[in-house]
Amino acid sequence: MMHLEQVVLLAAEESRAVAIEGSAAKTDAPALVLQDLHKSFRSQIVLNGIHLNVSSGETLAVLGRSGTGKSVLLKLIIGLQKPDSGSIHIHGQEITGLDLDALNEIRKKMGFLFQHAALYDSLTVEHNVAFPLKRHTKMTDSEQRDRVKELLAAVGMEGDLQKMPADLSGGMQKRVGLARALALEPAILLLDEPTAGLDPITSGEIDELILKLQEEHDMASIVVTHDLHSAKTIADRIALLHEGNVLIEGTFQELEKSDDQFVSEFLKRDS
Amino acid sequence: MPSTLTSVWSLTNRFLEWFGNLGLFAWQVLRAAVRRPFEGRELIRQLDEVGSRSLPLVALAGAAIGAVLALETRSSLVQFGAKSMLPAAIVFSIIHETGPVVTGLVVSGRVGAGIGAELGSMKVTEQIDAIEACGVNPYKFLAFTRIVACILMLPLLTLAADFCGVMVGWIANTLVEPISFQKFIHQGLAGTSFNDFLAPTLRTAVFGLIIGMIACFQGMRTQGGTAGVGLSATSSVVLSSLFVILADVILVKFILVFFS
Numbered sequence: 001m002m003h004l005e006q007v008v009l010l011a012a013e014e015s016r017a018v019a020i021e022g023s024a025a026k027t028d029a030p031a032l033v034l035q036d037l038h039k040s041f042r043s044q045i046v047l048n049g050i051h052l053n054v055s056s057g058e059t060l061a062v063l064g065r066s067g068t069g070k071s072v073l074l075k076l077i078i079g080l081q082k083p084d085s086g087s088i089h090i091h092g093q094e095i096t097g098l099d100l101d102a103l104n105e106i107r108k109k110m111g112f113l114f115q116h117a118a119l120y121d122s123l124t125v126e127h128n129v130a131f132p133l134k135r136h137t138k139m140t141d142s143e144q145r146d147r148v149k150e151l152l153a154a155v156g157m158e159g160d161l162q163k164m165p166a167d168l169s170g171g172m173q174k175r176v177g178l179a180r181a182l183a184l185e186p187a188i189l190l191l192d193e194p195t196a197g198l199d200p201i202t203s204g205e206i207d208e209l210i211l212k213l214q215e216e217h218d219m220a221s222i223v224v225t226h227d228l229h230s231a232k233t234i235a236d237r238i239a240l241l242h243e244g245n246v247l248i249e250g251t252f253q254e255l256e257k258s259d260d261q262f263v264s265e266f267l268k269r270d271s
Numbered sequence: 272m273p274s275t276l277t278s279v280w281s282l283t284n285r286f287l288e289w290f291g292n293l294g295l296f297a298w299q300v301l302r303a304a305v306r307r308p309f310e311g312r313e314l315i316r317q318l319d320e321v322g323s324r325s326l327p328l329v330a331l332a333g334a335a336i337g338a339v340l341a342l343e344t345r346s347s348l349v350q351f352g353a354k355s356m357l358p359a360a361i362v363f364s365i366i367h368e369t370g371p372v373v374t375g376l377v378v379s380g381r382v383g384a385g386i387g388a389e390l391g392s393m394k395v396t397e398q399i400d401a402i403e404a405c406g407v408n409p410y411k412f413l414a415f416t417r418i419v420a421c422i423l424m425l426p427l428l429t430l431a432a433d434f435c436g437v438m439v440g441w442i443a444n445t446l447v448e449p450i451s452f453q454k455f456i457h458q459g460l461a462g463t464s465f466n467d468f469l470a471p472t473l474r475t476a477v478f479g480l481i482i483g484m485i486a487c488f489q490g491m492r493t494q495g496g497t498a499g500v501g502l503s504a505t506s507s508v509v510l511s512s513l514f515v516i517l518a519d520v521i522l523v524k525f526i527l528v529f530f531s
Binding site: 101 | 306308389392393396397398400401402403404405406407408
């Protein structure tokens with residue numbers, strides 16, 4: 001007869017195996033859990049019961065056709081929009097019902113790279129990256145300057161401190177946006193189309209940069225993208241959204257093996 | 272007939288919806304205002320933007336009003352044999368009505384359009400979302416600072432417009448018929464009390480509240496692309512000018528009742 005301890009151990013091992021199976025999850029603890037998330041705009045249903053989770057150190061790429069609610073998903077996670085129903089847990093804390101002050105505390109744990117970088121166009125590159133530091137840290141001016149230089153060096157923009165966003169190319173703006181998103185050393189990084197509108201070489205550089213940053217910081221990342229090559233390069237897992245739901249979730253190889261017509265069509269069109 | 276009723280109903284609905292949303296916006300700003308941090312640096316930047324940068328235009332408008340009043344009023348007063356009343360007519364008119372209203376309208380145009388376009392552009396390029404995503408309250412950082420700057424700066428700009436108007440009124444008067452500045456001011460202020468000066472100047476703080484609130488509201492609710500930004504800038508100017516004129520009518524009545 002099997003002892004209770006052995007049963008528990010076996011069950012724990014089995015659950016761990018299930019968690020890792022079909023993914024390259026690096027830790028078990030989910031940094032982010034989305035449960036039964038619904039969002040509509042008037043009569044248009046955008047998200048219809050999304051379930052997703054991302055662990056620390058893991059990168060999840062969210063793919064899907066235009067208008068399937070990929071960017072909306074990121075905005076729900078960071079609290080820029082409220083879900084109609086469902087829950088969002090960040091490190092175990094439910095955030096959908098939080099008041100603004102509590103939500104702002106959670107937001108400090110997250111970095112967000114917007115699709116068009118959304119740099120403050122009245123501020124220099126230096127002040128853009130320093131913006132979260134000025135608000136949320138007690139760093140002195142010189143400490144802030146050092147931190148900004150360090151962040152910009154990490155994204156290869158250390159020589160452009162005094163430039164205005166209008167003087168930067170799309171790729172450079174994305175790099176500065178990434179530096180700003182990383183300023184508070186977030187535990188969760190949300191990237192909205194990091195390579196959209198960029199040439200293949202710059203896209204590759206951004207992908208390499210994201211991979212490098214992932215190695216250096218142990219963040220949970222969600223990358224919304226249309227760029228399948230980029231998703232393949234940087235993501236541990238891929239979730240494909242279709243008609244408001246996650247149609248399939250797994251590694252790129254698992255998606256390739258899928259018999260679903262939409263999945264095959266999507267991968268074929270994008271490759 | 273039913274279609275006319277429908278369009279009137281729809282217009283009324285839109286008007287009430289706009290007012291309701293403005294009320295909600297004002298509540299959000301008020302709630303944000305009482306929480307830390309108080310955004311001192313941004314407030315100083317906005318005081319400079321609204322105050323210093325509007326000063327040349329406001330001073331010029333005040334000077335032009337002074338010159339026009341001196342030239343236009345002279346001929347009328349000469350006709351009625353009341354030439355000696357000219358300094359009083361110029362000073363009283365500028366301080367009481369023309370200075371505050373012209374300042375309100377000039378600032379509506381310059382600052383209202385600026386705020387509407389700037390915030391509108393920030394909205395459509397997701398910069399406001401980026402501020403929020405950084406854990407910063409945009410109602411405080413963007414709206415509250417601009418509204419307070421408008422409230423504080425309007426009375427000061429009105430003083431500048433009044434001063435330039437009176438000075439240029441005196442110069443224009445002196446060019447036709449020399450009179451010392453001391454005598455001009457003495458005659459101009461004869462029979463006026465401190466309330467005649469204080470109440471009209473302070474009512475421009477209400478104009479500042481209207482301009483700041485409407486321009487921030489229109490800017491932060493911008494939708495669409497560049498067309499939306501243009502629409503926000505235009506509607507900021509049109510609506511804030513309209514409400515400044517309406518407020519002026521109401522406040523004049525209020526001042527007449529309580530300060531006369």
